[in-house]
Amino acid sequence: xxxxxxxxxxxxxxxxxGDNYLTHSRGxxxxxxxxxxxxxxxxxxxxxxxxxxxxxVFALLLRTELLTPGRTFxxxxxxxxxxxxxxxxxxxxxxxxxIPAALGNFVLPIMLGAKDVAFPRLNLASFYLWIGGALFTLxxxxxxxxxxGWTFYTPYSTTTTTGGVIxxxxxxFILGFSSIFTGLNFIVTIHKLRPPGMTWFRMPLFLWAxxxxxxxxxxxxxxxxxxxxxxIVERTLNIGIFNPTMGGDPVLYQHFxxxxxxxxxxxMIVPGMGIISEIIAVHAHRHIFGYRxxxxxxxAIAMFSFIVWGHHMFTSGQSGLMNTIFSLISFSVAIPxxxxxxxxxxxxxxxxxxxxxxxxxxxxxxxxxxxxxxTGLHCATxxxxxxxxxxxxxxxxxxxxxxxxxLIAMIGGLHHWWPKMTxxxxxxxxxxxxxxxxxxxxxxxxxxxxMLGSQGMPRRYYDYQPEFQTYHVISTIGAYxxxxxxxxxxxxxxxxxxxxxxxxxxxxxxxxLEWQCASPPRHDNFEHQPTVGDCYNFAPVVWDExxxxxxxxxxxxxxxxxxxxxSHSHGGGHS
Amino acid sequence: MSHASSAVEGQRPGHGDAHGHAHSAEHAKYSFxxxxxxxxxQQFDSAKLGMWLFLATEVLFFGALFVGYAVxxxxxxxxxxxxxxYLDTVMGGINTGVLILSSLTMALGVYFAQRGKxxxxxxxxxxxxAGAAGFLVIKYFEYSHKIHAHLVWGPTFYIPxxxxxxxxxxxxxxxxxxxxxxxxxxxxxxxxxxxxxxxVIRPANAGPAGISPSAADHSLAATGDxxxxxxxxxxxxxxxxxxxxxxxxxxxxxxxxxxxxxxVIGMVVIGMLIYRATRGDFGPNYYTPVDLVGLYWHIVDLVxxxxxxxxxxxx
Numbered sequence: 004x005x006x007x008x009x010x011x012x013x014x015x016x017x018x019x020x021g022d023n024y025l026t027h028s029r030g031x032x033x034x035x036x037x038x039x040x041x042x043x044x045x046x047x048x049x050x051x052x053x054x055x056x057x058x059x060v061f062a063l064l065l066r067t068e069l070l071t072p073g074r075t076f077x078x079x080x081x082x083x084x085x086x087x088x089x090x091x092x093x094x095x096x097x098x099x100x101x102i103p104a105a106l107g108n109f110v111l112p113i114m115l116g117a118k119d120v121a122f123p124r125l126n127l128a129s130f131y132l133w134i135g136g137a138l139f140t141l142x143x144x145x146x147x148x149x150x151x152g153w154t155f156y157t158p159y160s161t162t163t164t165t166g167g168v169i170x171x172x173x174x175x176f177i178l179g180f181s182s183i184f185t186g187l188n189f190i191v192t193i194h195k196l197r198p199p200g201m202t203w204f205r206m207p208l209f210l211w212a213x214x215x216x217x218x219x220x221x222x223x224x225x226x227x228x229x230x231x232x233x234x235i236v237e238r239t240l241n242i243g244i245f246n247p248t249m250g251g252d253p254v255l256y257q258h259f260x261x262x263x264x265x266x267x268x269x270x271m272i273v274p275g276m277g278i279i280s281e282i283i284a285v286h287a288h289r290h291i292f293g294y295r296x297x298x299x300x301x302x303a304i305a306m307f308s309f310i311v312w313g314h315h316m317f318t319s320g321q322s323g324l325m326n327t328i329f330s331l332i333s334f335s336v337a338i339p340x341x342x343x344x345x346x347x348x349x350x351x352x353x354x355x356x357x358x359x360x361x362x363x364x365x366x367x368x369x370x371x372x373x374x375x376x377x378t379g380l381h382c383a384t385x386x387x388x389x390x391x392x393x394x395x396x397x398x399x400x401x402x403x404x405x406x407x408x409x410l411i412a413m414i415g416g417l418h419h420w421w422p423k424m425t426x427x428x429x430x431x432x433x434x435x436x437x438x439x440x441x442x443x444x445x446x447x448x449x450x451x452x453x454m455l456g457s458q459g460m461p462r463r464y465y466d467y468q469p470e471f472q473t474y475h476v477i478s479t480i481g482a483y484x485x486x487x488x489x490x491x492x493x494x495x496x497x498x499x500x501x502x503x504x505x506x507x508x509x510x511x512x513x514x515x516l517e518w519q520c521a522s523p524p525r526h527d528n529f530e531h532q533p534t535v536g537d538c539y540n541f542a543p544v545v546w547d548e549x550x551x552x553x554x555x556x557x558x559x560x561x562x563x564x565x566x567x568x569x570s571h572s573h574g575g576g577h578s
Numbered sequence: 579m580s581h582a583s584s585a586v587e588g589q590r591p592g593h594g595d596a597h598g599h600a601h602s603a604e605h606a607k608y609s610f611x612x613x614x615x616x617x618x619x620q621q622f623d624s625a626k627l628g629m630w631l632f633l634a635t636e637v638l639f640f641g642a643l644f645v646g647y648a649v650x651x652x653x654x655x656x657x658x659x660x661x662x663x664y665l666d667t668v669m670g671g672i673n674t675g676v677l678i679l680s681s682l683t684m685a686l687g688v689y690f691a692q693r694g695k696x697x698x699x700x701x702x703x704x705x706x707x708a709g710a711a712g713f714l715v716i717k718y719f720e721y722s723h724k725i726h727a728h729l730v731w732g733p734t735f736y737i738p739x740x741x742x743x744x745x746x747x748x749x750x751x752x753x754x755x756x757x758x759x760x761x762x763x764x765x766x767x768x769x770x771x772x773x774x775x776x777x778v779i780r781p782a783n784a785g786p787a788g789i790s791p792s793a794a795d796h797s798l799a800a801t802g803d804x805x806x807x808x809x810x811x812x813x814x815x816x817x818x819x820x821x822x823x824x825x826x827x828x829x830x831x832x833x834x835x836x837x838x839x840x841x842v843i844g845m846v847v848i849g850m851l852i853y854r855a856t857r858g859d860f861g862p863n864y865y866t867p868v869d870l871v872g873l874y875w876h877i878v879d880l881v882x883x884x885x886x887x888x889x890x891x892x893x
Contacts, residue, residue, distance in 0.1 A: 118614035121624045187631045195624040196614070221631055225639040233646070233832065241732040242828040244646060249732070250822035255649055259642055527613075 023426070027526040038123035041524060043130050044109030045424065048417075050133065051101045055410075058092035059486065061085050066448075066482040069475045072467050079465040083150035084165070086463060090153030091171065095178050096137055098405055099267060101413045102274035103220070104129070104185050107213050109424060111189060113517040114207050116198040116535060118527050121191040125184050132181035139174030143167030152463065154264070155231075157245040157256045161238045169235055176231045179224045182270070186220030189213055200535035204298070207515045207538045208291065211298040212277025215305035219266045219273070223309065227263035230256065254319050261312035269308040271405055273301055275412030276343055279368050282419055283347045284539050285513040286362035287354030291539045293346040300339035307336045314383055318392045326385055333383035340376050344369065359511065360434035364415025367442045368408055375403025378453065393463075396456025399449045407445055414441075414492065421496065422506030426523040429499035437495060440488030447481025507552020512544045514555060610864050622866050629870045633877050636840075640881055643833050647888065650829055654822050661826035662893040664729050664813065666720060670890040673716045674882065680709025681879045687851075688872045691865035696858060699868070703852045706875065710845045717838055724827075729813065731831050735824035736814065830889055837885060840878045847871050 024041045027033075034042055065085040068075045077085070108126065112119050120126050143149055147166030151159055160168060193206070193214050234256070236242050243249030245256045284291040291297065313321060313329030321329075347369060356362065378400040381387050391397060422428055451474040456462075460471050467475065509518040515538035520529050536543075536555075543556045605611050608618050615621040651658045687702035728735060813819050851871055854860065860868055 121614075122628060123612075123614070125628075183635055187628055187635075190631055191624050191628045194627055195620060221635055222638060225635040226642045229639050229642040229836075232836075233643075236832065242832065243732055243825060244650070244828055244832070250654065250825050252649060252653075255646065259645075262642075 021521065022525060023521060023523040024526050025426070025523050036127070038119070038127055039526065040108050040112050040120050040123065040126060041424075041528075043126050044105055044107075046130060047100060047105040047108060047133070048424075050130075050137070051097055051105050054092055054096040054137065055101075058089055058097055059489065061089035061092065063482055063486055065089060066479040068465070069467075070479050072469055072472060080150065082465045083463075084148045087150050087152055088144070088148070091140065091149075091175070093405075094153055094267070094271075095175050096133075096140065098271045098409050098413075099178075099182055100133060100185070101410070102278065102416065103189065103213055103216055103270075104133070104181075106278070106413065106416050106420060107189065107274060108185070110420060110517055111192065111210060111213055112196070113520060113524060113528050114210055114515055114538075115193065115196060116201050116516050116529070116533055117192065117196040118529075120188045121196055122188050126188055129181045129184040129188070132177050132184070136174045136176075136178030136181060139170050139177060143170035143174065146170060154260060155234060156260075157234070157237070157253045158247070160234060161245065169238060172231045172235050176228055176235075179228045179231075182220050183224045183228075186217035186224075189217040190221065193217075198532060198535065204295065205535055205538065206298075208280035208294065208297050208301070209274070209277035212274050212280070212301045215301040216270050216273045216277075218302075218305050219270050219308055223263045223266035223270075226259060227267075230259040230263070233259075254316070254321070257316050257319055258312070261315045262309075265312040265315065266305075266308040268401075268405070269304055271409040273304055275368070275409040275416075276301065278412045278416035278419070279347060279365050280343075281513075281515070282361045282365040282415055283350050284541075285419070285511050286359055286365065287351050287356045288512055288541045288544075289350055289354035290537075290541065291346070292349040293342070294539065296342050297346050300342045303339040304336065307332065307339070311336060314388075317385060317388045330383055330385050334380065337376065337380060340372075344373060344376070357511070358435070359418075360429070360431060360438055361415045361419035361511070363435050363438040364411055364418065367438065368411050368415065371403050371407030371411060371442075371445065374450075375400060375408055378403065391456060393461055394456035395452040395460045395462055398462045399452035399456060402449045402452070407449065411441070411445075414438075417496075419511070420517070421499070422510045423517055423522050423524070425500060425503075426506050427499045427503035428506045428510065429495050429503055433491065433495040433498075437488050437491035440491060441485050442488075444481045444483070444485030444488055447484060448478050449481070451475075451478045451481070507550050509544075509553040509555070512541060512546070512553040514538050514541055514544050518553070519555060608863065618863065625866050625870060626873075629873050633873060636877055636881075640833070640836065643829070643836065644884070647829050647833065650825050654820070654825060656820040657823050657826050659893050660818070660820055661813075661823050662889065662891075664724070664727075665830075665890045666723070667890050669716055669720050670886050673713050674886045676709050676712050676716070677879045677882050680706045680713070681876055683709065684872050684875045688865065688868050691855070691860045691868040692862060694861040696855065696860075699860065700852060700855050703848055703855060707845060707848050707852070710841050710848065713841055714838065714845075717834070727813075729827055731824060731828040733824070735827060833885055834889070837878070837881050840881070844871075844875050844878050847874065 024039055027039075034046065037043060064077075065082060068077055068082050068085065108120070144167060149163070149165045149167040149171050151163055151165075151168060155168075155172065193210060197206075233242075233244060237245050241249075244251045245253050247253055280291060280297055311329060311333045313325055314333045317326050317330075347365075378396070382391055382397060382400055418429070418434055455471055455474045455478075458471070460467055460474075506522040508520065508522050510522075511518075514536070516529075516533050516535070517524075519533045544553050545556055546552075547554045602616070604617055605613070611618055611621060615624070683702045683705040687699050687706065690698040690702060724730065728737070813823065848871060851868060854867065
């Protein structure tokens with residue numbers, strides 16, 4: 004190892020004894036009224052993981068009910084509420100805010116080299132909007148729950164007698180604004196708060212992903228908001244716009260809903276893809292392959308996301324021409340998705356792979372996302388979709404993408420940045436074992452559902468033919484295995500807070516800016532403005548025995564000024 | 579955008595190692611400069627970009643309603659050309675003028691704020707406020723006239739009040755009455771509408787609210803004998819009224835109502851500006867809030883400029 008006397012700010016920043024954002028101020032109010040993006044990120048994280056537990060409990064309850072045909076332990080109406088709550092909580096309270104609002108809030112300004120997001124007060128307001136939305140959702144449970152499915156389709160949602168429909172609609176409306184303001188904040192931050200040297204093509208790919216996500220959040224969510232308003236007005240004042248007996252059009256509701264909710268699928272997956280780009284490159288210690296292609300493909304997915312919503316409505320009586328067009332465009336989404344996947348795989352090729360817990364989640368993502376993505380093509384094919392529509396095949400497909408990909412990436416990112424957020428290392432072996440359990444459990448749960456769906460088992464049904472029972476039992480056992488895996492993860496992470504060893508500033512060997520500040524970071528992130536280089540050039544990242552972590556030696560960084568050209572030629576080779 | 583931001587970066591004097599310290603020279607000079615910005619220009623540009631993005635969300639927020647309008651109008655063109663006659667073009671036209679004038683005073687307010695003319699700014703803000711209030715007053719007269727004539731949304735549109743007392747009672751319960759009445763007439767096909775699967779798909783069951791006796795009376799009246807010459811409501815006596823005319827008023831109230839809410843929000847933020855302007859917060863160095871509220875107020879006007887011809891001028 005060479006010792007260099009060049010400025011090594013990163014080492015100065017690693018003094019764990021100094022002031023950090025966790026110890027900067029104390030007391031409940033110092034958290035409740037904080038404008039620090041890191042603390043807001045941590046509060047989001049706690050809130051989102053709490054909701055994840057709640058949504059997970061409903062998942063286990065509904066899987067348990069499906070162990071046997073007919074009644075297992077609850078009646079059909081309760082079962083309807085179970086799957087509705089599972090869906091609504093997981094979509095609106097967990098997955099949509101999980102990566103951008105929790106991890107993104109913490110990481111984005113640090114990765115960018117900024118002191119905070121552009122609008123810190125708006126950031127805190129977003130968090131309290133989230134809390135407000137969550138409270139409305141819980142309130143809806145207290146006043147009778149709701150059984151509409153998370154999609155709130157009319158006319159059922161305007162006629163059902165469950166009392167919690169309007170509160171949950173208001174809750175989702177408020178959550179939507181939380182999401183809009185987070186996205187708005189991120190876009191402005193990335194445009195206006197990049198320090199000198201941080202050009203667009205020096206940004207880590209996670210930031211490109213968050214930027215693309217933010218575009219969708221800002222442009223799609225208002226349509227959901229107005230749709231929910233119309234639904235509330237429809238239910239209370241009976242204006243008839245979605246009511247066919249009054250000349251209205253229930254299919255118009257579906258168009259409005261999916262104009263948001265299809266892009267929302269990409270709000271969930273695109274930031275997950277960004278995390279995977281970081282994890283794969285850092286833990287394989289190899290320059291990401293095709294940087295520009297991955298960056299542009301995030302933006303491309305964001306653009307495509309707005310023009311494919313009709314594929315949710317192939318059986319709604321939409322015209323054949325529209326079906327064909329939507330089917331064609333839906334296929335095109337496979338292109339940027341495949342560009343990413345190929346680039347990740349090529350990055351692994353001849354890399355120096357460390358099989359850490361984040362990397363395990365990264366590999367699990369590659370496997371699960373490939374299955375989830377490719378089965379999406381079955382659903383985008385018009386003739387097959389008529390057979391698969393509203394069956395367990397669709398359920399399995401979107402769980403592979405939303406859970407197997409987005410949530411797995413989120414958990415992977417949580418492990419990746421956990422040392423940075425908490426300053427503690429978790430027990431690697433336990434975390435990997437938990438990851439393996441989740442992976443096995445996940446595939447048991449949802450691969451069987453592909454079989455169920457292709458054999459004709461409809462989604463959302465309480466009862467089923469006895470011939471489906473074997474699959475249902477395997478699926479339920481898989482859900483239990485997954486639950487054990489997640490509980491193990493929780494134990495592992497909580498245990499690290501109590502007795503984990505102190506984390507170095509750079510435990511994995513990352514080259515992006517968040518690894519150049521202390522773990523946990525200072526209140527204002529950086530003691531000195533960090534030098535911006537190619538965040539995927541791992542040549543200057545060397546192991547320091549004394550610190551038990553990596554340091555970035557810019558003196559070893561020979562090709563820094565030409566970094567973006569290097570990645571460009573990689574990308575060119577790919578095309 | 580990256581060009582704009584690098585231009586801003588270019589203006590930063592002495593940027594570099596000073597970044598890490600809490601208060602640079604810029605921060606000492608400008609008390610309004612937040613700690614995470616380097617220069618007032620950067621802070622202003624960020625705020626302005628944020629506002630434009632927010633306006634983009636507003637456009638999409640209204641956009642869905644415009645799509646709803648387009649769908650309904652393409653499905654029932656006769657309803658729109660017929661029902662548009664019931665809107666008061668003179669009042670709508672005056673309101674358009676009032677809003678455009680208030681946009682002018684708002685723009686002048688920004689102009690005076692940039693030049694540090696405090697009194698002129700305050701006068702302009704008050705004039706804008708007056709324009710907003712005037713708009714709402716005129717809108718109130720329009721709405722109340724229509725509600726008296728039963729030009730409303732939903733099944734109530736077809737329910738004639740037998741006398742003034744009944745009508746008043748019906749109006750008194752404004753938000754509840756239409757709902758409960760709707761429940762009662764749920765299975766009755768609305769005047770002239772072919773009974774499209776009315777038995778299969780029922781309209782709202784009115785949620786938790788029960789059916790009040792008076793509302794039930796109204797619905798009985800609706801289903802009972804309809805004697806055209808006894809009705810004060812022109813549209814009910816008109817045999818030429820096309821089916822589903824209520825939908826025009828549903829989308830009319832939805833869109834103008836949402837616009838009205840935005841006008842009210844505009845009045846609140848303009849009121850906050852007046853407070854801050856009187857306190858002397860704004861000057862050539864710092865007028866960001868005036869600028870941003872100005873942008874908001876212009877988009878509120880712009881929405882109305884689309885609403886006015888789409889509802890009032892289509893016959």
